Amino acid sequence: MRKIMLAAAVAATVLHGPARSHDLSVQPAEAPAAQPLPIAPNVEGSLPTPEDGYFQVPEQVTEGVWLLRQPRFQVQPIGNVAVIEQADGLVLVDSGGSPGAGRRIVDMVREISPKPVKAVVITHWHGDHPQGLSAILEAWPNARTIATVQTQTHLVTPATMNTPGAPDPARNAAFQQQIQGFVGYIRQMGANARTDYGRANWAAGERLMNQYALDMDGALTLPVQEGVADRLVIDDAERPVEVLYLGRANTDGDAVIWLPRQRIVAAGDIVVHPFPYGFGSYPGEWIETFGRLKALGFETLIPGHGPVLQGTAYVDQVIAALEDVRAQVTPLAEAGVPLDQIMSRTDFSAQRTGFVGEDPWQTRWFNDFWLQPIVTAAYREARGEPIIQSLNPG
Numbered sequence: 001m002r003k004i005m006l007a008a009a010v011a012a013t014v015l016h017g018p019a020r021s022h023d024l025s026v027q028p029a030e031a032p033a034a035q036p037l038p039i040a041p042n043v044e045g046s047l048p049t050p051e052d053g054y055f056q057v058p059e060q061v062t063e064g065v066w067l068l069r070q071p072r073f074q075v076q077p078i079g080n081v082a083v084i085e086q087a088d089g090l091v092l093v094d095s096g097g098s099p100g101a102g103r104r105i106v107d108m109v110r111e112i113s114p115k116p117v118k119a120v121v122i123t124h125w126h127g128d129h130p131q132g133l134s135a136i137l138e139a140w141p142n143a144r145t146i147a148t149v150q151t152q153t154h155l156v157t158p159a160t161m162n163t164p165g166a167p168d169p170a171r172n173a174a175f176q177q178q179i180q181g182f183v184g185y186i187r188q189m190g191a192n193a194r195t196d197y198g199r200a201n202w203a204a205g206e207r208l209m210n211q212y213a214l215d216m217d218g219a220l221t222l223p224v225q226e227g228v229a230d231r232l233v234i235d236d237a238e239r240p241v242e243v244l245y246l247g248r249a250n251t252d253g254d255a256v257i258w259l260p261r262q263r264i265v266a267a268g269d270i271v272v273h274p275f276p277y278g279f280g281s282y283p284g285e286w287i288e289t290f291g292r293l294k295a296l297g298f299e300t301l302i303p304g305h306g307p308v309l310q311g312t313a314y315v316d317q318v319i320a321a322l323e324d325v326r327a328q329v330t331p332l333a334e335a336g337v338p339l340d341q342i343m344s345r346t347d348f349s350a351q352r353t354g355f356v357g358e359d360p361w362q363t364r365w366f367n368d369f370w371l372q373p374i375v376t377a378a379y380r381e382a383r384g385e386p387i388i389q390s391l392n393p394g
């Protein structure tokens with residue numbers, strides 16, 4: 001059991017964000033040895049089919065606004081990309097999670113409009129949102145790059161990011177080796193699965209990780225040029241875009257992209273469907289940030305993952321989940337109950353059923369991507385301990 005938990009935590013840490021917060025005093029992992037490891041992307045394994053729902057597909061949100069998204073939840077998610085047409089070019093919200101995803105995004109954007117990409121707004125630093133930027137800028141080198149000042153800093157901080165700022169064969173090989181380790185874990189889980197449903201999901205997970213290995217070959221984390229403290233406007237007669245910082249939430253620097261004339265908001269991973277992600281998050285401030293998000297008066301919400309949402313019903317569900325976590329965890333944390341006993345002394349079955357019903361596959365990842373990290377975050381918040389933004393285990 002311990003081994004399984006460890007592997008899942010490692011997987012989540014490698015692939016999306018930290019499964020638990022790390023102490024500020026812990027130094028980042030040492031730089032890898034100069035000698036490159038003999039690991040290449042896996043090109044022999046089976047790759048995803050369109051039915052697996054790994055590859056993003058375009059859909060129109062309204063006139064002049066499109067969403068590129070994965071059709072369903074994936075073990076290794078790719079952040080949603082919104083495309084907003086202005087008179088003199090396109091504004092992208094996020095860039096995909098890898099150079100490979102970024103290249104596919106370039107192709108989809110060119111199908112949508114002949115106009116150039118004039119700006120890319122990165123909503124937050126988690127790798128599934130900025131790591132396609134290298135491919136986007138290869139296609140449109142003059143595009144502005146924008147994020148909050150917090151995210152701008154994270155993207156150039158080696159202790160935060162798990163891919164280098166410049167080509168580094170040794171780090172690339174080490175990252176590929178981490179992916180192959182996760183492929184091995186997935187294969188083992190599939191072999192141990194007791195149902196056809198479980199086996200089918202693990203097999204699809206293995207296919208997507210093979211693709212992810214190809215997509216991440218040579219991945220870089222590039223800096224963004226413009227940092228937003230609280231508001232930046234990319235003006236346009238039809239579709240002005242406001243880049244807003246409304247407070248800490250999913251990360252310490254989530255950007256919110258607001259189209260006041262269309263009443264559309266792109267919320268990054270402040271809102272993720274079908275269930276939220278809670279890596280390195282700020283539960284109390286997240287609820288306050290939701291208050292400011294709702295005060296915009298949006299009608300349509302583009303989440304960081306998942307389909308376009310209408311109205312505030314799903315946002316209210318996530319707020320209630322955050323309130324539930326804080327209400328259960330805070331008294332235990334204040335009473336000095338150790339973190340590793342919190343799960344056995346709380347009951348989140350009601351919110352779990354609300355997000356994923358009885359689906360065993362989604363339940364597993366609801367626990368890994370949401371419940372465990374957000375409970376840890378609420379525990380640290382209650383005890384006044386820092387929440388660390390880092391993909392690098394200390």
Ligand SMILES: [Zn+2]
Nearest residue numbers: 079128269304
């Ligand atoms: Zn994400």
